[in-house]
Amino acid sequence: MIHDDALLQKIRDGDSTSLDKLVAFYYPDILRYCLWHTPNRQTAEDATQDTFLKTIRHLDAYVHCGKFRAYLYKIAANVCIDYSRKKTMEQLPDDLQEYDIQMERIESDAHFLWLLRDLSDEQREVVLLRFAHEQKIREIAEVIGVPMRTVQSRLRSALKRLEKDFGKEVR
Amino acid sequence: MNKKLRSELQAALKSQTDLKISEEHLMQTIRASRMAYQSRRQRERIRYPAFLLRQVRFVGAPVWLLQGFLLLCAFWLFGFGDIGTVSNLAPRHLPVLLGCFAVFIAMTSIPFIGRSAQYRMLETEMATRISIPKLLLTRIFIIGIGNVLLLTVSFLLASTKAEFGAGSVALFLLLPYLVACCGCLFIQAYAHRGYQGFISTAFCFSLTALLFVLYKTAPMVYEQAFAPIWGALCTLCAVILIIGIYRLLDKSASLDLSLNGI
Numbered sequence: 001m002i003h004d005d006a007l008l009q010k011i012r013d014g015d016s017t018s019l020d021k022l023v024a025f026y027y028p029d030i031l032r033y034c035l036w037h038t039p040n041r042q043t044a045e046d047a048t049q050d051t052f053l054k055t056i057r058h059l060d061a062y063v064h065c066g067k068f069r070a071y072l073y074k075i076a077a078n079v080c081i082d083y084s085r086k087k088t089m090e091q092l093p094d095d096l097q098e099y100d101i102q103m104e105r106i107e108s109d110a111h112f113l114w115l116l117r118d119l120s121d122e123q124r125e126v127v128l129l130r131f132a133h134e135q136k137i138r139e140i141a142e143v144i145g146v147p148m149r150t151v152q153s154r155l156r157s158a159l160k161r162l163e164k165d166f167g168k169e170v171r
Numbered sequence: 172m173n174k175k176l177r178s179e180l181q182a183a184l185k186s187q188t189d190l191k192i193s194e195e196h197l198m199q200t201i202r203a204s205r206m207a208y209q210s211r212r213q214r215e216r217i218r219y220p221a222f223l224l225r226q227v228r229f230v231g232a233p234v235w236l237l238q239g240f241l242l243l244c245a246f247w248l249f250g251f252g253d254i255g256t257v258s259n260l261a262p263r264h265l266p267v268l269l270g271c272f273a274v275f276i277a278m279t280s281i282p283f284i285g286r287s288a289q290y291r292m293l294e295t296e297m298a299t300r301i302s303i304p305k306l307l308l309t310r311i312f313i314i315g316i317g318n319v320l321l322l323t324v325s326f327l328l329a330s331t332k333a334e335f336g337a338g339s340v341a342l343f344l345l346l347p348y349l350v351a352c353c354g355c356l357f358i359q360a361y362a363h364r365g366y367q368g369f370i371s372t373a374f375c376f377s378l379t380a381l382l383f384v385l386y387k388t389a390p391m392v393y394e395q396a397f398a399p400i401w402g403a404l405c406t407l408c409a410v411i412l413i414i415g416i417y418r419l420l421d422k423s424a425s426l427d428l429s430l431n432g433i
Contacts, residue, residue: 011208019208020201027197045193049200056207131177132184163176 004068011059023052026069029133030076036128037080047083051076070142073135077125077143115165123158126151223309230283231313237279238317242324245272249328262334266393267386269329269340270347271379276321277351280314281371304420311416322348335395342401343393347382349408351375356415 010018030051034044054075055062062071116124125144129135137155141148248268322344329344330337355371362370385392392400 016205016208019204023201023204024197027200028192031192045196049196049203052200052204053207056204057211059208059211127180128184131181159177159180162180163173166176 004066008059008062008068019056026072027052029069030072033073033076033128033133034080036132037077038083043083047076047079050079054079067139067142070135070139073129073133073139073143074145115162118165119158119161123154123161126154127158127162130155219305222305223312226306226309226313230310234279234283234314235317237282238276238321241272241276241279241321245321245325245328248272249325249332262332264386265329265333266335266339266343267382269325269343270382272325273322273344273346273348274351274375274379274382276318276325277348277355278372278375279318279321280311280352281355281368281375283310283314307420318348339395339398339401342398342405346401346405346408347378349405349412351378353408353411353415354378356412356419360415360419 004022007018007022011022027048031044031048034047034051035041038044038047051072055072062068116127119127122144126140129140129143130137135143137148137151141151144151326337326340326344329340333340351374354374358371358374359367391397
């Protein structure tokens with residue numbers, strides 16, 4: 001278990017080993033998030049690194065009130081959006097192939113992941129943050145920048161849709 | 172969605188990203204983070220008192236000038252002259268006069284709180300080394316100093332003229348002031364950018380008109396018996412104002428993040 005408060009204070013005091021610990025601790029979560037939001041592994045790793053670099057550069061502006069994880073995810077979300085805008089046409093064929101291979105595997109493992117594709121971007125994001133990243137509703141609201149009620153509403157409608165579609169597939 | 176399906180969904184999503192972390196990339200990220208941190212530390216931050224003093228030139232001077240003008244009005248209305256000689260005003264009009272004056276005190280903040288958005292200066296201000304929430308807080312502080320002084324002077328002057336107690340004078344000043352501040356803050360936070368000043372001004376003038384109408388139609392609300400209600404409403408408005416300022420700063424902090432390109 002990591003204590004953000006103590007680590008952030010040590011980092012501000014100049015302790016670089018605390019910085020290494022912080023990066024090492026959050027790296028898997030952020031990489032997992034970026035893997036969902038970027039077309040391939042390489043881009044996901046680049047996005048992960050960019051997320052940490054931007055966080056470190058703006059660490060002075062961050063006022064810690066127990067929400068560092070949400071802050072980090074918010075930066076990751078913005079970085080992934082930037083990457084998706086930069087994506088070039090030449091990359092698409094490779095990405096699609098890898099994506100399709102992934103999706104084949106997913107489909108054989110679980111219907112849900114295939115059904116996620118039918119959700120809107122906003123609903124999919126909320127479902128991923130809630131179930132893949134185990135974020136609380138409050139944290140999700142901070143990451144995507146909407147009120148908690150909106151998160152709850154999107155989650156509810158996404159789960160209803162998934163349940164309905166899953167039921168249809170089974171029949 | 173039933174529990175079984177939820178847990179299957181969770182398991183499916185978590186298994187999908189079975190991470191094989193590249194140690195090489197992790198180390199590369201850690202090294203890059205260290206370098207970013209080192210290069211960040213080279214820059215010296217402006218200290219908050221120095222920043223506050225710099226803002227006085229931009230915000231303090233004009234707002235204090237405006238508040239100074241209101242201070243003169245306070246002396247003229249409540250101070251030097253016998254209130255009976257000011258047009259048709261009589262001491263019994265003091266409660267509504269205090270309320271309207273308090274609303275005008277609150278209105279002094281309108282041109283200055285939203286100036287970043289009004290003059291499209293947000294991006295430029297973001298290039299400074301201080302954050303938008305701190306900038307906003309500085310403006311609130313600078314304006315607040317003048318407002319507190321104005322309210323105090325008005326209270327002291329009016330207390331000498333009033334036929335009712337000092338407590339009532341304070342309530343007749345505070346409640347309209349707090350209601351005006353809460354309203355302007357709400358408008359600042361939620362109204363369309365560029366229209367905030369106009370809507371805030373309209374709101375304050377409406378509030379002034381409401382105070383007059385209340386005085387004409389239900390003058391008993393200004394009597395001593397209603398003091399506890401005024402007190403309770405003051406407390407409520409003070410709490411709402413604090414929450415409103417907190418939310419405005421919080422919202423500005425998110426704006427801060429997005430404008431920073433992060």
